[in-house]
Amino acid sequence: MNDNRSFYRNLIRISLPIALQSLMLALVAACDALMLGRVAQAQMTAVSLATQIQFVQNMFLSAATAAGAILGAQYWGKGNKRTLEDIFDLMLMFCGMVSVLFFAFCEFCPGMLMSIFAGDKELIAIGSSYLRIAGWSYLITGVSQCYLTIMKVTENVKAGALISSAAVVINIIFNAILIFGLFGIPAMEAKGAALATTIARVIELAICLLVSTKNTYIRPALGRMFSISSGLVKDFFRQCLPLMGGGLCWGVGFTSYTAIMGHMGVDAAAANSVAAVVRDLVCCMCNGIGSAAGIIVGNELGAGRLEQGKKYGIRLTKISFVIGFISMGIVLAVTPLVVNGVILTDKARGYLVWMMVIMSFYMIGRCVNTVTINGVLDGGGDTIFDLYSLIVSMWMIAIPLALCGAFVFHWSPLAVYACTCLDEVGKIPWVMIRLRKYKWVKDLTR
Numbered sequence: 001m002n003d004n005r006s007f008y009r010n011l012i013r014i015s016l017p018i019a020l021q022s023l024m025l026a027l028v029a030a031c032d033a034l035m036l037g038r039v040a041q042a043q044m045t046a047v048s049l050a051t052q053i054q055f056v057q058n059m060f061l062s063a064a065t066a067a068g069a070i071l072g073a074q075y076w077g078k079g080n081k082r083t084l085e086d087i088f089d090l091m092l093m094f095c096g097m098v099s100v101l102f103f104a105f106c107e108f109c110p111g112m113l114m115s116i117f118a119g120d121k122e123l124i125a126i127g128s129s130y131l132r133i134a135g136w137s138y139l140i141t142g143v144s145q146c147y148l149t150i151m152k153v154t155e156n157v158k159a160g161a162l163i164s165s166a167a168v169v170i171n172i173i174f175n176a177i178l179i180f181g182l183f184g185i186p187a188m189e190a191k192g193a194a195l196a197t198t199i200a201r202v203i204e205l206a207i208c209l210l211v212s213t214k215n216t217y218i219r220p221a222l223g224r225m226f227s228i229s230s231g232l233v234k235d236f237f238r239q240c241l242p243l244m245g246g247g248l249c250w251g252v253g254f255t256s257y258t259a260i261m262g263h264m265g266v267d268a269a270a271a272n273s274v275a276a277v278v279r280d281l282v283c284c285m286c287n288g289i290g291s292a293a294g295i296i297v298g299n300e301l302g303a304g305r306l307e308q309g310k311k312y313g314i315r316l317t318k319i320s321f322v323i324g325f326i327s328m329g330i331v332l333a334v335t336p337l338v339v340n341g342v343i344l345t346d347k348a349r350g351y352l353v354w355m356m357v358i359m360s361f362y363m364i365g366r367c368v369n370t371v372t373i374n375g376v377l378d379g380g381g382d383t384i385f386d387l388y389s390l391i392v393s394m395w396m397i398a399i400p401l402a403l404c405g406a407f408v409f410h411w412s413p414l415a416v417y418a419c420t421c422l423d424e425v426g427k428i429p430w431v432m433i434r435l436r437k438y439k440w441v442k443d444l445t446r
Contacts, residue, residue, distance in 0.1 A: 035176065069291075072154070103138050
């Protein structure tokens, strides 16, 4: 009984701040959509498509920070702070290089990037102007994410959540001011959303640097950045590369879904943009549980308590099914509010209603897979499974079906959208089989 109370208390302590952090980040996209949706459908759609660039960047950043979180959770469970500093260094080096690369693409060839996601000239022009400004925020994001990850795995999760939440509030305030032109400032519309994001990211990083000066926080050991042990580097990339492969498979695949819908007409693209915002908001709960699962399982395994880590992993997977059905109910409940909350054509509104219904079933698979794969399995270092499952379920089934439906068989946008939701639901049995093999029950520390 005491063990159960301790487990759930720890789960709530870790997952709630992370869920809040995820919710606040999703609220930025929601506010962009709602505010720009009050300006014009084209403005909202173009920005939604343009932010897919950051979505792809986040796949690289997430691989590095997730690898850092997996190793960091185990070394924190073992009490080895020096190695945590070295892991911090590795994350910073990797994320810094990725951030510079994406910044350069957004500044020098935004039109080329936008043409991947849209064929409409107006959408490409609006999106390009957005990327030239937002690209500066992409330069900063990688560094701040490293700081927030270390806070998450070292029992400073509340501080990280508060920093992210503060940045989001600042972002939303500046969104309103710059998009609509409040207080005498000229209305910047899509450009205003980009500038608001950049301002918020600068402030977020500044707070991270300031807070991390306290003695209770782990900081990067910059003096050792180029003298990290080869064993730790190998361990880091042993986790990072499968995560990157899986992240890219998922990220590029998810972006492909957006691109496919973007080429099915402005109405389908607009409805899909709104549905994506709702999906990201509702997924916050499972994101929090998933991140907490990785930390809880990783702490136990790193401390050598393998049976306890195994027990917690199974319990967390059962919880994910409950979260999945709750999320399904939430999507269905908010559908009327969402459909009437943005300015859409009648055709786009009709698409949106049925996209929400389809997405409600998708949420079950999304919640189960996020907690089990990205939490439990990754917490024990079983990162290769995510890559395998994505190659099969997404790249060999869902994407080919969506492409054929859109460009060969000319199915309706709703049928194509349903194809893009197949991968998460379809792989649940496979995920359960992998969980029961217990390959993830291992100590990764040296």
